[in-house]
Amino acid sequence: MDKKRVTDEQRLLHGGDYNPDQWLAYPEILKEDVVLMQKAHTNTFSIGIFAWAALEPEEGTYDFEWLDNVIERIQAIGGRFILATPSGARPAWMSKQHPEVLRVDASRRKLLHGARHNHCFSSPYYRKKTQAVNAKLAERYGNHPALLMWHISNEFGGECHCDLCQANFRKWLKEKYTNDLERLNDSWWGPFWSHTITDWEQIESPSPIGETAVHGMNLDWRRFVSHQTIDFYKNEIKPLREKTPDIPITTNFMSDNPAFTPFTGLDYQAFAKEVDVVSWDAYPAWHNDKEDTATLAAKVGFLNDHFYAMKDQPFLLMESTPSGVNWHHVNKAKRPGMHYLSSMQMLAHGSDSILYFQWRKSRGSSEKFHGAVVDHDQSPENRVFKEVARLGQTMEAISEKVVGYQRKAKVAIIYDVENEWALNDAQGFGLKTKKYGETLQKHYQAFWDKNIAVDIISKDVDFEQYDLVLAPMLYMMSEKTAKQLQAYVEKGGTLVSSYMTGLVDEADLAYLGGWLTPLKETFGMAPLETDTYYPTDKNSLEFNGKIYDIKDYATIIECDSAEEVATYRYDFYQRTPAITVNHYRQGTAYYMGARLEESFLTEFYGELIADLGLTPPLDITHERGISVQAREANGLKTVFIMNFTEDLQVIEINEEVRDIQTDETLSGQLALDPYEVRILEKKGWFVDSNDQLSL
Structure with missing residues (x-):
């Protein structure tokens, strides 16, 4: 998809989810909102996200007058609005009159009306109704001068197991396997436990009991859920594309919580191809009792760099909280200064917005204590409101030095959600210690600590633009990917991989004959077996004269052309290779056979950073916990130094x-x-404004 520009006079977007439909009986509140919006230095509001019951109070009867008034007030103060489609939460009359819209869970129980995001993506009626209401919105507001972009539904996720979805699953499988049951049975390893399929109608989605038995089916079901969700989204945006072809479209992505790792419910890298601008909702648990602030900040950086790399352009922070949330296990308030710092980190990593959920706290129901700009006291004098206003003033002052500025990285880490699906299904190794996303974040931390920019990429990206590519734990790897990695190293790239890499194909079937030939040639070695450790098991290796502890996993390696970098110190494989390096054609490939403590990753990658001549955006000396990130355009760098x-x-x-x-x-x-945050300017080292996203 061609990149679309989103223009708003070069302003950074500041504001967030505004739910006036909850306050229609309080006109004095709605009038006061616009006064407070100006005091908070906000300029952009997402509206209509859960407003279907107010927009269509009964089937076929629409009411837009209240929305007209809200938009008029926002425009009058120089603001812009992001108009949401309301499909994330349907009205009660619809559930009662058309129960096909209700989801069925994996136990085949139809859900009742309530909560949100519990609609069936296959329902013909729901697809028709979402198009109808969206067409009304596009006709009425598509040419409005204050309309900035479309926000489709909200935080897509979940799955439905109803008869309609079962039929669509079988249809999808028929297309994938060209109507050939033999191909499907081969991919699913049908003879295992007598799971051979002899008729398409025998296929059903995985149930909660025994769902791990047929891994190929589990994998295809998750692929189908992503396909069906994206297909629903594409159906929903048809009237918007037809009636407002120049208005950009987004939908808000998420993270997996509480670990704060990439979201595994959908294939976001596939979804990102269908949106004009990537946006996401970030709710890290600052000040928690499990990790220090710098460690969590690196996780936030990882996810930001993941979303930036999806389209290689600035993204939007669609939701965040200026204080606390209401759904963490412990909902702790942000300490003074943390809101400003955490928001600046978003801008530093490529966001062109700081938007909140929510503008005003709901008076009732589950979100009445979720953080907001305007609290129940309705005062602009409380601490949170003042911090939001301070941030807004800064954003106004620095907009021209940030908006459209880009990030450039020479290091990439491959993250593949399908690999995570398959790895989590694998009934081997340590069932609770695989932690694919968390492991990648630990590798990333070594670069974040040294202020080296990193892209978190899919396996389909052109690797040649990077000096260093990391592919740890890429358990599920096609022969195509193995050959792409080989070609990357062959042409001069540096590759790092690890234990549990390249063990199964894209159908989650183990490779016969050992490791793939391209991997053997690239790494100059082969993994023979993987030893899994109990928490009390001990082993270690020596690297650069220091001893580093091994935990969870150790691979027994057979070297060919590879050289030993470090060897195991104990167990039956002591003095055998634990880490290897192979100089293949013009490039170099490293293999880490063991999971090692973070201090080893710091030392190991520190050497690679020096050897490859990778440099941070600013020459600076500091202790751990200081992050330096930069955005660049037209030969200038805007550098954020964050404590x-x-x-x-x-x-x-x-x-x-x-x-x-x-x-x-x-x-x-x-x-x-x-x-504290300081924002600096220096001359940059690249000039490239062709792909700017201007807000």
């Missing part, structure tokens, strides 16, 4: 830069208070 510690940090800037906010020239020592 993710609770301590005063003194850093050393080893070149001359200008502070954007104070206009002072800086070099040498600089003191940063806890959670």
Whole structure:
């Protein structure tokens, strides 16, 4: 899809989810909102997200007058609106009159009306109704000068197991396997436990009991769920594309919580191809008792870089909270300064917006204590409101130095959600210690700590644009991907992979004859077996004169042309290779046979960073917990220096830069208070404005 520009006079977007439909009986509240919006230095509001009951109170009867009034007020203060389609939560009359819209769970129980996101993506009636209401919205507001973009539904996810979805699953399988049951049985390894399919009608979606038995079916079901969700989305946007072809379209993606790893419910990398702008909802649990602030900040950076790389352009932060949420196990308030810092991190990693869920706290139901700009006290004098206003003022001041500026990385980490689906299904290794997403984030942390930009990419991206590619735990790997990695190394690239890589094909079938030939040739070795550790098991290796502990996994390796980088110190495979390096044609391939502590990753990747000549955006000396990120355009860098510690940090800037906010020239020592951010400008090293996303 061609990249669409979203223009708003080069302003960073600041605002968020606004739900005036909850306050129609309180006209004084709606009037006060626009006063507070200006005091908070906000300019953009997502409206209509869960407003179907207010837009269509009974079937075929529409009411847009209230929405007209809301939009008029927003426009009057110079604001813009992101108009949402209401399909994320349908009205009660629809569930009662057309029960086919209700989802059926994996136990084949039809769900009742309630909550949200519980509609069937296959329902012909629901597809027809979403198009109808969206067409009405496009006709009425498509040419409105304050309309910025379309927001489709909300946080797509979940699955339905009704008869309609079962029929569509079988149809999808017939297309995938060209109506050939023999092909399907081969991919699903049908003879296992007598699961051979002899008629398409025998196929049903996985049930909760015994769902791990047929891994090929599980994998195809998850692929189908992604396909059907994206197909529903594409059906929903048809009237918007037809009536407003120049208005960009997005839908808000998520993370997996509480681990704060990539979302595994859908294939977002496939979904991203269908949106004009990637947007996502970020709710990290700041100040938790399991990790320090810098570690969580690196996880946030990983996800930001994941969403940026999906379209290689700036994204939108569609939802965040200025205070706390209402659904973490412990809903802790952000400490003073953390909202400003965490928002600046989003901008630094490529967002052109800071938008909130929500503008005003709901008075009742499940979100009445979820964080918001306007609390129940309705006061602009409370701490949270003042922090939002401070951030808004800064965003206004720095917009021209951020909007459309891009991120460029020479390091990439491959993340593949289908690989995670298959790996999680694998009934081997450690059932609770595989942790694919978390493992990638630990590798990423080694680069985040050294301020080296990283793209989190799919396996289908052109690897040649990167000096270094990491592919840890790529358990499910096609021969095509193996050959692409081989070609990358052959032409001079540096590749790092690890234990549990390349063990099964794209149908989740184990490779016969050992490791794939392209992998053997690239790495100059072969993995013979994987040892899985109990938490009390001990082993280690020596690297650069230091001893590093091994945990969870150790691969027994047979070397061919590869050289030993480190060997195991104990067990029956002591003194055998634990880490290898192979110089293949013009490039280099490393294999980590064991899972090692984070300090090893810091040391190992630190050497690679130096060997490859990778440099941070600013020459700076600092302790762990300081993050330096940059965005660039037209030969200039906007550099964010962020203190993710609770301590005063003194850093050393080893070149001359200008502070954007104070206009002072800086070099040498600089003191940063806890959670402090400084925004600097320096001359960059690339000029590329062709693919800007201007907001």
